Amino acid sequence: MLMxxxxxxxxxxxxxxxIVWLALxxxxxxGARAELLIxxxxxxxxxxxxxxxxxxxxxxxxxxxxxxxxxQSDLTMSGEFRPLEPSRMLSLPSERSEVYFRDWRxxxxxxxxVGQLTRNGDRVQARYELFDVNQEKRVLGETAAAPAxxxxxxxxxxxxxVYEAITGVEGVFSTKxxxxxxxxxxxxxxxxxxxxxxDGKRAKIRLESREPILSPxxxxxxxxxxxxxxxxxxxxxxxxxxxxxxRQKVSDLPGLNSAPAWSAxxxxxxxxxxxxxxxxxxxxxxxxxxxxxxxxxxxxxxxxAWDHSDRGIYFTSDRSGGPQIYHMERPGAEPRxxxxxxxxxARPRPSPTGDYVYYVHQRDRSFHIxxxxxxxxxxxxxxxxxxxxxxxxxxxxRLLIYATRQEGEGVLTVVSADGGAAxxxxxxxxxxxxxxxxxxxx
Amino acid sequence: MKGHKRDIxxxxxxxxKSPVAVSVALHLLVFGVALAGWSWSTPPEPEPRSISxxxxxxxxxxxxxxxxxxQPDKDRERKQAEAQERQRVQEEKARKEAEKKAQEEAQRxxxxxxxxxxxxxxxxxKQAREREAARQKAEAEAKERERQKAEEERRKQxxxxxxxxxxxxxxxxxxxxEAAEQERREEEARKKEAEKKRLEAERxxxxxxxxxxxxxxxxxxxxxxxxxxxxxAARAREAQMLSESEKYQALIRERLSQAWYPPSSATxxxxxxxxxxxxxxxxxxxxxxISGSGNTAFDNSALSAVRSLNRYPIPxxxxxxxxYFRQFTIEFNPKKMRR
Numbered sequence: 001m002l003m004x005x006x007x008x009x010x011x012x013x014x015x016x017x018x019i020v021w022l023a024l025x026x027x028x029x030x031g032a033r034a035e036l037l038i039x040x041x042x043x044x045x046x047x048x049x050x051x052x053x054x055x056x057x058x059x060x061x062x063x064x065x066x067x068x069x070x071x072q073s074d075l076t077m078s079g080e081f082r083p084l085e086p087s088r089m090l091s092l093p094s095e096r097s098e099v100y101f102r103d104w105r106x107x108x109x110x111x112x113x114v115g116q117l118t119r120n121g122d123r124v125q126a127r128y129e130l131f132d133v134n135q136e137k138r139v140l141g142e143t144a145a146a147p148a149x150x151x152x153x154x155x156x157x158x159x160x161x162v163y164e165a166i167t168g169v170e171g172v173f174s175t176k177x178x179x180x181x182x183x184x185x186x187x188x189x190x191x192x193x194x195x196x197x198x199d200g201k202r203a204k205i206r207l208e209s210r211e212p213i214l215s216p217x218x219x220x221x222x223x224x225x226x227x228x229x230x231x232x233x234x235x236x237x238x239x240x241x242x243x244x245x246x247r248q249k250v251s252d253l254p255g256l257n258s259a260p261a262w263s264a265x266x267x268x269x270x271x272x273x274x275x276x277x278x279x280x281x282x283x284x285x286x287x288x289x290x291x292x293x294x295x296x297x298x299x300x301x302x303x304x305a306w307d308h309s310d311r312g313i314y315f316t317s318d319r320s321g322g323p324q325i326y327h328m329e330r331p332g333a334e335p336r337x338x339x340x341x342x343x344x345x346a347r348p349r350p351s352p353t354g355d356y357v358y359y360v361h362q363r364d365r366s367f368h369i370x371x372x373x374x375x376x377x378x379x380x381x382x383x384x385x386x387x388x389x390x391x392x393x394x395x396x397x398r399l400l401i402y403a404t405r406q407e408g409e410g411v412l413t414v415v416s417a418d419g420g421a422a423x424x425x426x427x428x429x430x431x432x433x434x435x436x437x438x439x440x441x442x
Numbered sequence: 443m444k445g446h447k448r449d450i451x452x453x454x455x456x457x458x459k460s461p462v463a464v465s466v467a468l469h470l471l472v473f474g475v476a477l478a479g480w481s482w483s484t485p486p487e488p489e490p491r492s493i494s495x496x497x498x499x500x501x502x503x504x505x506x507x508x509x510x511x512x513q514p515d516k517d518r519e520r521k522q523a524e525a526q527e528r529q530r531v532q533e534e535k536a537r538k539e540a541e542k543k544a545q546e547e548a549q550r551x552x553x554x555x556x557x558x559x560x561x562x563x564x565x566x567x568k569q570a571r572e573r574e575a576a577r578q579k580a581e582a583e584a585k586e587r588e589r590q591k592a593e594e595e596r597r598k599q600x601x602x603x604x605x606x607x608x609x610x611x612x613x614x615x616x617x618x619x620e621a622a623e624q625e626r627r628e629e630e631a632r633k634k635e636a637e638k639k640r641l642e643a644e645r646x647x648x649x650x651x652x653x654x655x656x657x658x659x660x661x662x663x664x665x666x667x668x669x670x671x672x673x674x675a676a677r678a679r680e681a682q683m684l685s686e687s688e689k690y691q692a693l694i695r696e697r698l699s700q701a702w703y704p705p706s707s708a709t710x711x712x713x714x715x716x717x718x719x720x721x722x723x724x725x726x727x728x729x730x731x732i733s734g735s736g737n738t739a740f741d742n743s744a745l746s747a748v749r750s751l752n753r754y755p756i757p758x759x760x761x762x763x764x765x766y767f768r769q770f771t772i773e774f775n776p777k778k779m780r781r
Binding site: 042166 | 687691694695698699700701702703704705706707708737738739740742743744745746747748749750752766767769770771772773774775776777
């Protein structure tokens with residue numbers, strides 16, 4: 001024992017230099033270390049805190065909603081912002097000199113929007129500034145004006161500007177919605193085509209009918225609507241000029257005339273016709289009236305929409321036995337089925353960016369809006385309600401509107417395109433169906 | 443004899459119980475053998491034959507005398523003479539022959555008489571000799587018996603003496619052996635003792651050497667340990683600083699992740715790099731956009747996030763702070779964008 005101990009000691013004496021060297025080698029390189037790098041790959045999952053300070057007003061302002069509150073609800077609807085309650089604000093600045101960043105920081109705000117409204121004859125002018133609280137920097141400083149009776153448009157415009165300044169994405173608050181309402185029963189049943197602001201406000205009836213109105217579709221310039229009306233007793237496709245109210249029968253062929261969808265240049269309409277006895281998809285040149293057939297199959301093919309490249313179409317077909325989504329890469333190409341997740345997938349609506357397709361998806365006996373990632377085929381349900389139908393994507397691809405039922409009533413709901421936030425538009429009387437999100441117009 | 447005895451002794455089949463028994467057996471054996479030897483050693487001796495032979499040789503013949511004639515010239519005369527001579531010789535010769543024959547006959551008779559006389563004398567002599575021989579033989583035999591008996595007695599005595607001597611020698615031998623053994627043992631013990639002492643001395647020496655070595659080793663080890671401790675401490679400081687740094691990196695990462703609102707226009711390939719300078723209190727002194735993403739909203743979101751922290755979580759250890767957190771880079775790059 002003694003011997004082994006000593007031997008061990010001797011051994012250790014012999015071995016220690018290596019350890020020292022190792023230690024030295026280990027400690028040496030640490031002297032020359034590269035600068036620390038911290039990678040942030042995930043952001044906050046919550047919405048951005050923003051303080052929309054009520055605008056200062058000089059001169060008499062029209063009654064009704066304030067600009068700042070419209071902006072607040074717009075930003076809220078986007079799902080990306082979390083506006084601060086005005087009652088919690090420590091001060092109500094309207095220009096830079098009044099903004100105490102420290103205060104807003106304490107309130108946890110990232111941005112502060114301040115502004116002044118000035119009555120200028122029959123117009124209202126807005127001067128507004130957006131500040132980054134942390135950077136203590138002005139992000140935006142502009143003026144805008146609108147007729148005194150149109151301050152909502154002014155507010156939506158400001159919302160768009162703020163939204164774009166912060167997110168880098170075009171705002172959609174100045175766009176319009178088209179939808180169909182149904183009210184009354186029996187003989188009193190009225191179908192109305194309505195157009196409203198994106199927040200459901202300022203709705204205007206464009207067409208009223210005792211017979212069903214279906215499938216409103218916005219022209220790319222936002223000036224016309226195409227829809228199907230049964231006013232003649234059978235489905236007929238009309239194109240309706242909103243500014244003038246002028247209507248035009250675009251397709252009144254025997255059988256089915258339905259599901260109109262505009263081409264990106266606004267010169268032609270996709271439609272479903274059953275003039276040969278079976279529902280097929282055609283493209284109709286509006287100037288020449290020339291029809292070109294895109295599908296030819298014994299099954300029903302309908303609900304076509306151009307893909308983002310404007311070369312191919314998505315459509316619904318029951319050629320596999322039930323409604324499923326197909327993609328035809330170009331006219332004449334063999335359609336490719338893209339949905340397999342359930343027995344019912346219909347009404348495809350591609351996103352403007354071309355990376356997703358939204359559609360009605362049946363799961364567990366209820367209908368939801370699902371979206372498919374076209375890159376990897378991943379399907380995800382983005383609505384939490386049931387009986388969801390008629391998805392329509394916002395022009396910036398960030399939001400989606402669809403029709404659903406709440407407490408027995410049909411309502412429109414806006415969700416962020418990833419399903420993160422939902423915002424129900426105020427219910428109007430009766431039932432609301434088939435929303436169509438209008439384009440951005442400048 | 444000895445060999446026989448040794449044989450018996452060495453045949454260990456029936457070890458004899460006591461020396462007395464051995465002795466008795468030995469005596470009996472010796473005696474028996476002696477008797478047997480005596481009877482066997484006297485074979486019947488043949489009677490000695492004493493023959494006195496006498497050679498009687500015949501009388502030498504006298505050589506003929508030849509008379510020499512002087513003159514050969516008178517041949518005839520001489521021849522005549524010669525014939526006369528010859529006649530006279532022949533006559534002479536015959537007369538001599540007869541003479542000789544008579545003489546020989548007398549001689550033969552004499553001889554025969556002598557021979558008979560010799561024979562008779564010889565027989566008498568022989569009988570006397572024989573008697574004498576028998577007498578002598580009996581005498582010799584008696585003497586021999588006497589001698590043998592004496593011899594036997596002597597031998598017995600000698601045997602007893604020899605045995606006693608042997609016993610004595612044996613005892614002597616035994617004693618010597620014992621003494622030698624004792625001597626040997628003592629010698630051995632002495633040797634052992636000496637060896638033990640030597641070993642002890644060696645061991646002590648070795649132990650002293652080892653102790654010295656161990657002492658040296660211990661000192662070396664201590665020095666080494668101090669060095670190692672210092673190195674380890676340095677490493678530990680380093681490691682601690684690193685682990686501390688990692689801890690605070692994680693804290694900063696977490697805080698910034700919570701503070702960062704990536705804009706909806708952000709994509710996974712956008713990256714903004716910011717250089718941060720802090721005070722030892724954790725306060726932000728400055729931030730510089732080293733490389734932008736190309737998207738203003740994205741860069742702003744990063745800058746805003748970095749500036750949103752009132753105080754950065756930084757290690758209390760000033761060295762760690764100086765090494766890692768005085769100035770560092772933050773990279774904003776969304777890996778999973780919600781869209």
